[in-house]
Structure formats: structure tokens, C-alpha cells
Amino acid sequence: MHEVPHGEILKELKKLGAECVLIQSPEGLRREAEELAGFLEENGLTVILHGEINYGACDPADSDARRLGCDALIHLGHSYMRLNLEVPTIFVPAFAKVELVPALEKNIEEIRKLGRRIALVTTAQHVHRLDEAREFLEKNGFEVLIGRGDSRVSWPGQVLGCNFSSAKVEAEGVLFIGSGLFHPLGVALATKKPTLAINPYSGDAIWMDAEAERLIRKRWAQIAKAMDAKSFGVVVSTKKGQLRLAEAKRIVELLRGHGRKARLIAMDHISYPKLEGFPFDAYVVVACPRVPIDDYENWRKPVLTPREVEPLLGLKKEYEFDEIPGVERREDEPLGVSLKL
Amino acid sequence: MHEVPHGEILKELKKLGAECVLIQSPEGLRREAEELAGFLEENGLTVILHGEINYGACDPADSDARRLGCDALIHLGHSYMRLNLEVPTIFVPAFAKVELVPALEKNIEEIRKLGRRIALVTTAQHVHRLDEAREFLEKNGFEVLIGRGDSRVSWPGQVLGCNFSSAKVEAEGVLFIGSGLFHPLGVALATKKPTLAINPYSGDAIWMDAEAERLIRKRWAQIAKAMDAKSFGVVVSTKKGQLRLAEAKRIVELLRGHGRKARLIAMDHISYPKLEGFPFDAYVVVACPRVPIDDYENWRKPVLTPREVEPLLGLKKEYEFDEIPGVERREDEPLGVSLKL
Numbered sequence: 145m146h147e148v149p150h151g152e153i154l155k156e157l158k159k160l161g162a163e164c165v166l167i168q169s170p171e172g173l174r175r176e177a178e179e180l181a182g183f184l185e186e187n188g189l190t191v192i193l194h195g196e197i198n199y200g201a202c203d204p205a206d207s208d209a210r211r212l213g214c215d216a217l218i219h220l221g222h223s224y225m226r227l228n229l230e231v232p233t234i235f236v237p238a239f240a241k242v243e244l245v246p247a248l249e250k251n252i253e254e255i256r257k258l259g260r261r262i263a264l265v266t267t268a269q270h271v272h273r274l275d276e277a278r279e280f281l282e283k284n285g286f287e288v289l290i291g292r293g294d295s296r297v298s299w300p301g302q303v304l305g306c307n308f309s310s311a312k313v314e315a316e317g318v319l320f321i322g323s324g325l326f327h328p329l330g331v332a333l334a335t336k337k338p339t340l341a342i343n344p345y346s347g348d349a350i351w352m353d354a355e356a357e358r359l360i361r362k363r364w365a366q367i368a369k370a371m372d373a374k375s376f377g378v379v380v381s382t383k384k385g386q387l388r389l390a391e392a393k394r395i396v397e398l399l400r401g402h403g404r405k406a407r408l409i410a411m412d413h414i415s416y417p418k419l420e421g422f423p424f425d426a427y428v429v430v431a432c433p434r435v436p437i438d439d440y441e442n443w444r445k446p447v448l449t450p451r452e453v454e455p456l457l458g459l460k461k462e463y464e465f466d467e468i469p470g471v472e473r474r475e476d477e478p479l480g481v482s483l484k485l
Numbered sequence: 486m487h488e489v490p491h492g493e494i495l496k497e498l499k500k501l502g503a504e505c506v507l508i509q510s511p512e513g514l515r516r517e518a519e520e521l522a523g524f525l526e527e528n529g530l531t532v533i534l535h536g537e538i539n540y541g542a543c544d545p546a547d548s549d550a551r552r553l554g555c556d557a558l559i560h561l562g563h564s565y566m567r568l569n570l571e572v573p574t575i576f577v578p579a580f581a582k583v584e585l586v587p588a589l590e591k592n593i594e595e596i597r598k599l600g601r602r603i604a605l606v607t608t609a610q611h612v613h614r615l616d617e618a619r620e621f622l623e624k625n626g627f628e629v630l631i632g633r634g635d636s637r638v639s640w641p642g643q644v645l646g647c648n649f650s651s652a653k654v655e656a657e658g659v660l661f662i663g664s665g666l667f668h669p670l671g672v673a674l675a676t677k678k679p680t681l682a683i684n685p686y687s688g689d690a691i692w693m694d695a696e697a698e699r700l701i702r703k704r705w706a707q708i709a710k711a712m713d714a715k716s717f718g719v720v721v722s723t724k725k726g727q728l729r730l731a732e733a734k735r736i737v738e739l740l741r742g743h744g745r746k747a748r749l750i751a752m753d754h755i756s757y758p759k760l761e762g763f764p765f766d767a768y769v770v771v772a773c774p775r776v777p778i779d780d781y782e783n784w785r786k787p788v789l790t791p792r793e794v795e796p797l798l799g800l801k802k803e804y805e806f807d808e809i810p811g812v813e814r815r816e817d818e819p820l821g822v823s824l825k826l
Binding site: 196197379418420421424 | 507512513515516518519522532533534535536537538548549552553554718720721723728730748749750751752753755759760761762763764765
């Protein structure tokens, strides 16, 4: 499905003088990781595959690489996110082969309902084709705004499940291209603008308004469930790009200042079963925003995002989607292999 | 159930001048961890609870403590194992309150079948009462040998699921005191001597011979299943006390030298679902010996210990239990709190 550029990666490793390399891969690129390992070992390197499942650039295995005596890390499937890496890391993004224009063509009348001045966003999988989409839309009379985004994203127009900075431009509505509902939901909630999601695989177009309302209702239900909680576990992740320690400490103080007990908890991959034995009435997950929103049905205690604590304490009335901000973004990442330390 | 000595721990932390401390706990001590956190915060420290489940001293959260900006780690439930720790760590072992002598008294005739000169071993939970057991046995005419064990164990007579060095003494048979079958099975297989397991809670006594034979049959079945495997994933754990990298590399070379493909894989907590996408026919787990032996039913591919690779390749005929050796042991750990770096 995805082509991993073996030669380019080897060239970068030779530049580094690397002798031992750890290869990290998401679930969908396990076979490609093993093929790359075979190629690199034929070329004289020692290779270790990372067996943990990787969900994003926010979770680089650089510390493990160092502990395993490797002098480089290859991170398959994601582009660079600004983090303090402990070994030189080669990022190899994965781009989907599907075309975007046919799905736009099919839904052009629906897209017109967004207005003439629209924001265009997508996920990393489709970002290499975003210019084709923009050209098509411009030919059809739209003014297309592609936001630069902050340093957490790699390219203009890219959104993450935790960062919608590139969608925040002066547009009448937002056109999202990609699959799944989590990202366009986040776009709708973060921008508070009409959002249309177009799936390039199925050609379907879905307005996010109803979905966003449904999500907000579910989230208010979670907040209501946590209303009487006396004690809160405030959870951070030790994954480098999710370690929001300052924000978690702020939440602990905020809860304590309002008569609730609160305790900071740190863990790697956050899942409720590991927390079962702790005597807390509710949890706030100050890590990946997807955990409380996508996974709450697996929690036997109410679980909130940090943005939901103010409403819980009666300090805010409006619902706000949790995001992890980056600082100002200086440059785009290359669309191919990139080497970072 | 277990009493955690709050005052002593605070004293050690004050000695260290610690300001922020991470508390790591096994599943059974989650509530005690939170109580300790409350006590320490009342005394002016900043506390973070570790949310990962901890199975042993082989998995200290010292790197996480450092990453979280803590200047000390409290490790509840286990005693020190020789490892390179990145922050000062306070080990607080947990001892069971059950008495050992009544169960021995009840089974004295069974114990006599071991012979007159017996080895006495137990798990960390009961080691504080081992002298009472020894005295009782000596009064009843036994010569009792309590092996010192190597540096992986903390006290004479202690066995781990991965280390039976203290059972290897010149005795006719081995008396194991404790619950569960994994440890006494390991004792029987590692010593190849008659082994009687006495459970101090239930008062039951079980001879391990039949269990050991059953286990060995199951393991030969796993080896047979892996016989035709062309490619092997050789898995190490990044947990500090399970990172058997040199042994894993030896296994990779051994397999390759005998015409099989082999690839090194590193991960934290080893479980099959994370490995599902890799294209290997079988696995060798060079980490905690319990993973392949206790958990093999959850693996959809054959999974072996490193000791099972030689039989697989026809290089050995006899079954050998996997152990993680330590070096010579210099001194006993204290039965209470201990501070280590």
C-alpha cells in the first residue's frame, strides 16, 4: 500500500554513520518495517524492530533506541513533530494513493453551501495532493484559504486529532478531506464554523453540525456524571508529544482550589484497566484528546478532557474542544524522508 | 492488607532532599500508593502516581521519574534488584501476614518424603518468616539448606519467576512455601529435584513432579509447532531488568546459523496483539520467562523461551527452564525500606 523509499533512508543512515537502527511503525506498516529491516541488514546495519504500536509522531521511540544502543531511529508513517529527540531520527511520512478531485467533483454543489471563501484542511495522508484539490476548487470559483498551522503540524492545511491550528483562518466554512469522523468533528468544534467532510475513498460528504451537536451532548453527559466526584485522577502521558505536565498541574490546582481532591498520574499508553485499582471518582486525561472522547465507553469512571473541567466547576458555559498547541511554525517539513535531532 | 511505613519513607526522602517524587505500585497496592501520596503531599512534597501496572523490581520507573522532573522514585511492593537507576529509588517490599508454620505442621509427613536434607525456598512475600519455618523444620529433624542466591534476588531462600539460584544447593529435595504454581514449577525444572509446594493460605501441599511433566509436554508441543517456522521474531523487553540484549542477539545468530530468518524486536510490555501485523512464523521471547510459559494461549503463533531454541534446532535433547541469572550476591537487602541508586 505504502512505498517506503529504502535507498533514501539508507543514504541518510550512511550520512549519520549509523551502525544500529531501531525501526518504529504504526500497525498498518508492520510488514513494510520488516522489509526495510531486511534491506538495511543486507547493507551491513544492525536493525531492531520496535514492537510497540505507534499512533503518531507524538510518541517517538528515541529513548528506547538509546537504551538499546542504537545510534538512529527510523519513524515510519508520520512526519516530524517538534520534540527533544535523544537520537537522530529519520521520519518517513506515509501518503495515501487515493485521488481527491473526483470526490470534490461529485460533491461540488454541497461544497458551495459552505460559501465562496472556504478553508481547506486534510490529514497527513492526503496533504501531498492538497494543491490539486485547491486548484480544482479555485477553478470552480472558490477563494481557498490553506492555513499555515503552528509547529505541531508539518504542512499547511494539515490537521491532527489534537491540533486544528491550520483550520483557523478567516473563512466562511471549512472543507475537510479525509476519512473518519474524529478529525472533522474536531475542526467543527475548534473553528465553530460550518464544516463539510468529504471522504476521498467513498466519495461521501457529511456535514459535521449534527455530529458535533451529538458529541457535545455526550460530553456534557460525561461532565454531568463527574459533577459529584470528590476525587480526580489527573492523567498525563509520558509519551514525549503528550506530556502536558504544566497543564495537568494547572488542572490539579484548579480542582483543589474548588474543593475537590486531585492527584497527578503519569503513564505511557493510557487505558482505564490499568487505573482500575486507584480510588478516584473521576479522571481528567491531559494527554491525547482522543482518549476521553473516543475511548470513554471503556472507562468505568467519568473521564474528561482538561477543557471540560472549567464547565464542570461552573466557570464556563460554552463547550471547548481540547487541543495541544504548538508554537509558531517556521517551515514546512519535506514531503519525503527527513532527518531530525 | 499491606502496611506501608509512611514515616520511614518520608525520612529517606528528606535525607535525599527530594521535592518531587513518583510512586510506582503493583495492582494490589494502588490504594496504598494513593494514601502514601496524600501523606507525602501533606508534608510538602509534590507527588505523581505511576499509572502503569508494575509486576516486579525488574521494571523500575526511574526513567519516567527523570522525564517527569521528579528527583526520587518510590517503588512499592518489591525489593531492590541490581540495575542502573537514573534517580534515587526507595524500595518498599510487601510482606504477607500469613504464618508459615501451621501449614508445615499439617504437612510434616509429606515433607519427610523429600528426605532429611532439604532446600527451603519461598517468594518475597513470605521471606520475612523463613527463619521461623527453618527452626520448625530443624526441630523436626531436618537439615535445612537455605541457598544464598545470586544478585538478582534480595534474600537467601528467595526465588523469582525468572531466578531459582537460591534453590540450587546440595539437598535431596526442595520445599517451596508460597502460593501459585509458576514458582515451584520453576524450582522443580531448574533443580531437577523432587519439589513439594506448600501453600500457607490454604494449607495444601502439592508435589510438582506431575505438574512439571505436564508443563514440559506443553513446551515440547510449542517447540514442535515452531519446528517448520521459517522466520522468527526474537523479542526483548525494554524494561531494565528484562533487557537481555546479548542473549537475544545470540539467539538471532543461532537461528540464522541454522537456516532460519530471525529479526530482533524490542518492546515494553510484551503481548501478542501488538505483534500481530509482523510477518513472522514464530517468536522467541528473551525477556520475562513467564511470558511464553504463562501467556502462550494468547499467542496466535508459537512462542518459545530462548532455552527452547537449541532443542528446536536439534542441538539439545533435554528440556531446560529459562532463567535470568544475576552475578554473585554480596549482601542481603533490608527487610524494610531501602534507598538505592
